[in-house]
Amino acid sequence: MRVYNFSAGPSMLPLPVLEKVQAQFLSYDGTGMSVTEMSHRSKPYEAINAEAESLLRELMNIPAGYDVIFVQGGASTQFEAVPLNLVKNKKADYVVTGIFAEKAFKEAGKFTDAAIAASSKEQGFTEIPALKKDMFRADADYAHICYNNTIVGTRYRGAPDTGALPLVADMSSMILSEEVDVSKFGVIYAGAQKNVAPAGVTIVIVKKGLADDPSPACPTMMRWATQIKEHSLFNTPPAFSTYMAMEVFRWLKGMGGVKAIQKINEEKAGMLYDFIDNSAFYTNKVKKESRSIMNVPFVSPSEELDAKFVAEASKEGLLTLKGHRLVGGMRASIYNAMPVEGIKKLIGFMKKFEKENK
Numbered sequence: 115m116r117v118y119n120f121s122a123g124p125s126m127l128p129l130p131v132l133e134k135v136q137a138q139f140l141s142y143d144g145t146g147m148s149v150t151e152m153s154h155r156s157k158p159y160e161a162i163n164a165e166a167e168s169l170l171r172e173l174m175n176i177p178a179g180y181d182v183i184f185v186q187g188g189a190s191t192q193f194e195a196v197p198l199n200l201v202k203n204k205k206a207d208y209v210v211t212g213i214f215a216e217k218a219f220k221e222a223g224k225f226t227d228a229a230i231a232a233s234s235k236e237q238g239f240t241e242i243p244a245l246k247k248d249m250f251r252a253d254a255d256y257a258h259i260c261y262n263n264t265i266v267g268t269r270y271r272g273a274p275d276t277g278a279l280p281l282v283a284d285m286s287s288m289i290l291s292e293e294v295d296v297s298k299f300g301v302i303y304a305g306a307q308k309n310v311a312p313a314g315v316t317i318v319i320v321k322k323g324l325a326d327d328p329s330p331a332c333p334t335m336m337r338w339a340t341q342i343k344e345h346s347l348f349n350t351p352p353a354f355s356t357y358m359a360m361e362v363f364r365w366l367k368g369m370g371g372v373k374a375i376q377k378i379n380e381e382k383a384g385m386l387y388d389f390i391d392n393s394a395f396y397t398n399k400v401k402k403e404s405r406s407i408m409n410v411p412f413v414s415p416s417e418e419l420d421a422k423f424v425a426e427a428s429k430e431g432l433l434t435l436k437g438h439r440l441v442g443g444m445r446a447s448i449y450n451a452m453p454v455e456g457i458k459k460l461i462g463f464m465k466k467f468e469k470e471n472k
């Protein structure tokens with residue numbers, strides 16, 4: 115039996131994609147072999163690599179003046195790759211809106227003069243701070259944001275104005291869930307394991323020119339220019355994860371693309387937030403304008419009830435609802451592949467639990 119898995123990542127993948135991949139597991143597209151066994155220099159894999167890129171370009175409307183690469187190491191490796199590829203004046207400005215944004219800031223501090231332009235730490239990360247371009251140093255090499263904060267459940271709405279500074283965004287937990295104007299960004303990166311594919315592949319989208327002059331200390335494998343030149347095939351790529359990304363991109367295109375999935379995502383999140391806001395039992399502490407449509411944290415009246423909620427929900431096929439250990443409570447991660455029925459079932463359970471425990 116399949117369950118509704120509310121994990122923050124790795125997360126649910128679309129069922130039709132899993133079924134297709136299962137059917138093709140032993141022999142991909144008539145090749146007589148699995149993608150897991152295939153040379154990355156073979157024609158079938160080169161076709162997968164190329165289609166994954168072209169579909170991502172189409173889905174995100176990525177302008178021609180941007181390179182797209184598929185790399186390894188997860189988003190965490192990009193916390194280091196970003197300063198190593200971009201720093202020239204030896205200054206970088208960070209907006210700290212959560213645990214991963216802070217990790218990115220700390221990594222950058224190993225390679226450059228990293229400063230915090232704004233932070234919502236004092237507010238317990240329950241909001242995205244209002245940003246103005248004069249908060250950033252004019253001679254910084256870039257400004258870094260985390261677009262959707264997975265643990266605390268906040269998100270930006272559009273790209274903030276960072277003046278002339280290239281804007282770098284960690285989009286790990288929202289890529290392809292809502293429309294984004296890529297032309298406003300210098301660099302976008304995202305790990306796959308939420309909206310895209312199993313863990314393994316990391317997407318990096320870089321405006322042409324920005325990757326041309328990395329720090330001499332930047333290791334070959336972290337140089338975006340290395341992978342750009344080789345179309346992500348410099349060394350053995352995370353082939354199976356990229357193949358599944360291609361299948362997820364095909365699925366998303368078939369669903370009507372990012373605009374269509376955004377509408378569904380807003381409906382799903384809207385249902386859940388409306389229910390929480392109208393309940394005297396459950397609370398979401400995030401400022402309304404900053405609420406994520408991918409990660410919805412909430413608490414019941416006590417920690418004991420939170421633990422009971424998570425345990426009983428799992429018996430009903432509603433899995434991985436425990437909040438991150440740093441914030442406690444519950445968190446429902448409702449990425450693209452979470453069906454509306456999963457949200458309805460969760461709300462039904464929340465009602466029942468409230469009635470039995472208030």
Ligand code: PMP
Pocket residue numbers: 122123187188189190191214260262263264265284285286287305306
């Ligand atoms: N950034 C964000 C916003 C994340 O949610 C995560 C992982 N949950 C990471 C970075 C780290 O990603 P990875 O595990 O792929 O390094």
